[in-house]
Amino acid sequence: xxxxxxxxxxxxxxxxxxxxxxxxxxxxxxxxxxxxxxxxxxxxxxxxxxxxxxxxxxxxxxxxxxxxxxxxxxxxxxxxxxxxxxxxxxxxxxxxxxxxxxxxxxxxxxxxxxxxxxxxxxxxxxxxxxxxxxxxxxxxxxxxxxxxxxxxxxxxxxxxxxxxxxxxxxxxxxxxxxxxxxxxxxxxxxxxxxxxxxxxxxxxxxxxxxxxxxxxxxxxxxxxxxxxxxxxxxxxxxxxxxxxxxxxxxxxxxxxxxxxxxxxxxxxxxxxxxxxxxxxxxxxxxxxxxxxxxxxxxxxxxxxxxxxxxxxxxxxxxxxxxxxxxxxxxxxxxxxxxxxxxxxxxxxxxxxxxxxxxx
Amino acid sequence: xxxxxxxxxxxxxxxxxxxxxxxxxxxxxxxxxxxxxxxxxxxxxxxxxxxxxxxxxxxxxxxxxxxxxxxxxxxxxxxxxxxxxxxxxxxxxxxxxxxxxxxxxxxxxxxxxxxxxxxxxxxxxxxxxxxxxxxxxxxxxxxxxxxxxxxxxxxxxxxxxxxxxxxxxxxxxxxxxxxxxxxxxxxxxxxxxxxxxxxxxx
Ligand SMILES: [Zn+2]
Numbered sequence: 001x002x003x004x005x006x007x008x009x010x011x012x013x014x015x016x017x018x019x020x021x022x023x024x025x026x027x028x029x030x031x032x033x034x035x036x037x038x039x040x041x042x043x044x045x046x047x048x049x050x051x052x053x054x055x056x057x058x059x060x061x062x063x064x065x066x067x068x069x070x071x072x073x074x075x076x077x078x079x080x081x082x083x084x085x086x087x088x089x090x091x092x093x094x095x096x097x098x099x100x101x102x103x104x105x106x107x108x109x110x111x112x113x114x115x116x117x118x119x120x121x122x123x124x125x126x127x128x129x130x131x132x133x134x135x136x137x138x139x140x141x142x143x144x145x146x147x148x149x150x151x152x153x154x155x156x157x158x159x160x161x162x163x164x165x166x167x168x169x170x171x172x173x174x175x176x177x178x179x180x181x182x183x184x185x186x187x188x189x190x191x192x193x194x195x196x197x198x199x200x201x202x203x204x205x206x207x208x209x210x211x212x213x214x215x216x217x218x219x220x221x222x223x224x225x226x227x228x229x230x231x232x233x234x235x236x237x238x239x240x241x242x243x244x245x246x247x248x249x250x251x252x253x254x255x256x257x258x259x260x261x262x263x264x265x266x267x268x269x270x271x272x273x274x275x276x277x278x279x280x281x282x283x284x285x286x287x288x289x290x291x292x293x294x295x296x297x298x299x300x301x302x303x304x305x306x307x308x309x310x311x312x313x314x315x316x317x318x319x320x321x322x323x324x325x326x327x328x329x330x331x332x333x334x335x336x337x338x339x340x341x342x343x344x345x346x347x348x349x350x351x352x353x354x355x356x357x358x359x
Numbered sequence: 360x361x362x363x364x365x366x367x368x369x370x371x372x373x374x375x376x377x378x379x380x381x382x383x384x385x386x387x388x389x390x391x392x393x394x395x396x397x398x399x400x401x402x403x404x405x406x407x408x409x410x411x412x413x414x415x416x417x418x419x420x421x422x423x424x425x426x427x428x429x430x431x432x433x434x435x436x437x438x439x440x441x442x443x444x445x446x447x448x449x450x451x452x453x454x455x456x457x458x459x460x461x462x463x464x465x466x467x468x469x470x471x472x473x474x475x476x477x478x479x480x481x482x483x484x485x486x487x488x489x490x491x492x493x494x495x496x497x498x499x500x501x502x503x504x505x506x507x508x509x510x511x512x513x514x515x516x517x518x519x520x521x522x523x524x525x526x527x528x529x530x531x532x533x534x535x536x537x538x539x540x541x542x543x544x545x546x547x548x549x550x551x552x553x554x555x556x557x558x559x560x561x
Contacts, residue, residue, distance in 0.1 A: 156508050163474035179472060179479055182516045186508070 001081075001113060001301045002330050003043065003074035010065035011087075012038040013354045022346035025326065028334045029359060030351030036334035039356070040116070040306040042070045043332070046083050047114040047304075049093075049105055054120075058089050076111070077301065083112060110145055113303035115292040117285055117310060124287055125271050125280040129261035136198045136262070139205075139291040143298040147197060154194050157186045158258055166251040172244075184240045191257040192236050199227045201294070202262065208290035213266075215325045216289075216318055217282040221267040229260045281313045285322075292327055302329025309334055316340045368394070420491070422467040422484050424449045432465060439463045441498040445488065445517065447471050447505055451541045455503060458550035463501075466491065471509040472516055480516060488517075492525055499527040501556055505541050506531075518559040529556040 008017040013035035028036040037053070041060065044052045051060060061068040068087040075081055084096040085108075095102045102108060123131050140147040161183040168176055206225055213223045231239030236256065240247075243255045264271040264283060271283055296302040305326070310333060311319045319340035339345070348359035364372065368390060376386035393401050417423070418430035425431070432438060432452070442463030446452055452465050468483040491497065502517055504510035514530055521528050532555030541549065 153508060160474050160508070160512070164479075167474060167477070167479075175480060178519070179474075179516060182472070182512050182519070183474075185515060186512055 001076050005073045007071040009069040010062040011068045017356050025331045025345045026347040027345040028349050032336045034351045036351045047112045052116045115303045116306045117288040118308040121284040124284045132262040142295045153190045172248045188237045195257040202227045205290045208293045212289040213286040216322050224265045226263045228263045231255045305331040307333040311335050421465045444501045444503050446503045454541050457546045460550040460553050471513040473509045500525050502530045530559045531556050
């Protein structure tokens with residue numbers, strides 16, 4: 001999977017931009033606020049139909065314009081790839097794949113794959129469990145798209161179960177209890193499968209995580225990642241029986257895969273509370289890179305790696321180490337602080353005043 | 360809050376807004392459309408609603424759509440009364456009938472269990488199903504609810520409820536598009552799913 005050329009029209013800060021990319025490493029240099037990240041965001045949108053900044057798609061349309069166009073040309077599985085999209089304020093975004101209009105924009109999902117590392121990813125380590133579950137779930141879908149259906153089934157089961165619990169208003173009638181049994185069985189079935197898949201994925205990520213952390217951290221340390229489910233010992237079926245009273249009283253599902261977490265440790269200590277900001281950032285980067293390796297391995301082709309502002313908290317040695325250890329495939333990287341001493345990118349682009357020029 | 364519209368207009372908007380799938384905005388649009396069209400056109404709609412309500416009812420036995428007390432399928436005594444196919448909606452009967460694989464009778468639940476929509480077992484025609492099983496010496500119940508989450512949950516609920524009450528409870532075989540609706544399955548697929556039904560133990 002590779003992108004050779006990206007055209008933007010009315011995307012954020014760009015009236016137009018025509019960007020040629022190296023098949024290996026392309027670096028976008030420029031001061032903060034010049035619009036380096038906008039390029040990565042646009043490419044990311046083609047992969048996920050969403051901004052990795054969490055911004056609404058409409059906000060990617062340049063001020064004063066009616067629509068934005070992102071066009072990307074490259075190669076996928078040995079064949080030419082051309083993605084053309086028009087983002088609009090309201091109504092459907094139009095998507096063409098190899099000049100064929102797609103019925104639904106969603107059909108584009110999975111065509112282009114990206115791995116994104118952005119400064120916000122510090123939350124993977126520092127933030128709550130939801131971000132870590134999302135990390136696992138996204139990596140699951142990227143490596144096996146069928147998990148998308150399983151994840152939405154688990155979500156739906158939980159919504160139904162919670163609606164029933166809420167409706168009970170603290171007191172479960174016999175009839176409702178019998179219905180709750182059914183939703184419990186559904187949650188055990190699909191939730192159990194999801195947790196098992198996450199667990200397997202984490203087992204695979206674990207050795208890679210330790211390896212990549214050593215490459216990008218200032219000080220090597222033992223890194224561990226363990227899947228934590230408070231229901232694991234009893235089993236989900238029994239745990240739901242035990243927690244039923246609590247669930248009814250509080251009107252929500254208090255246990256299940258939607259409450260699980262990854263316990264991340266550096267040198268035996270919880271990374272969330274005991275690691276320095278630098279260590280946390282290295283660990284977040286290592287998590288993304290480890291997932292990138294697994295997805296490459298499972299699917300047989302490397303996603304495009306988008307590293308936003310990755311050097312800002314790595315010292316020059318670690319920055320060099322990161323570049324030396326870049327995974328196979330294509331990487332785009334932004335930096336506001338220049339390049340580390342030994343860097344030899346294949347292509348340098350300068351971003352300034354809404355224009356992109358060859359450096 | 361006092362309405363900005365004259366009372367009859369507001370009443371029309373309110374009534375339309377009660378229809379499934381019609382939000383307040385659409386209700387307003389339809390109301391103003393009806394006010395604009397020829398009187399004869401609007402009256403035809405009103406008459407059609409009255410006609411349908413007067414002449415079409417739900418079958419008192421299976422809750423299929425019927426003209427008069429009982430639907431054509433329940434009135435047909437060539438059909439095997441010992442097998443009941445349980446479906447969510449009358450339109451699902453049409454889908455099963457198209458397969459020409461089924462000679463038994465039906466029972467329409469008029470929905471599926473979905474707490475989000477405030478639908479529990481007591482909102483469905485389950486009490487009536489139990490009464491029929493008791494009174495009509497039913498030998499087999501085929502759970503033919505939609506192959507989506509709510510349909511599966513309803514099937515599981517019924518299979519547990521009917522355990523011991525009917526000699527045989529079966530579920531249509533998988534192979535139907537998951538997450539879909541019965542009415543969209545083609546005849547051949549649905550026919551095969553009926554044929555390949557399996558006994559369930561919930
Ligand atoms: Zn009938």
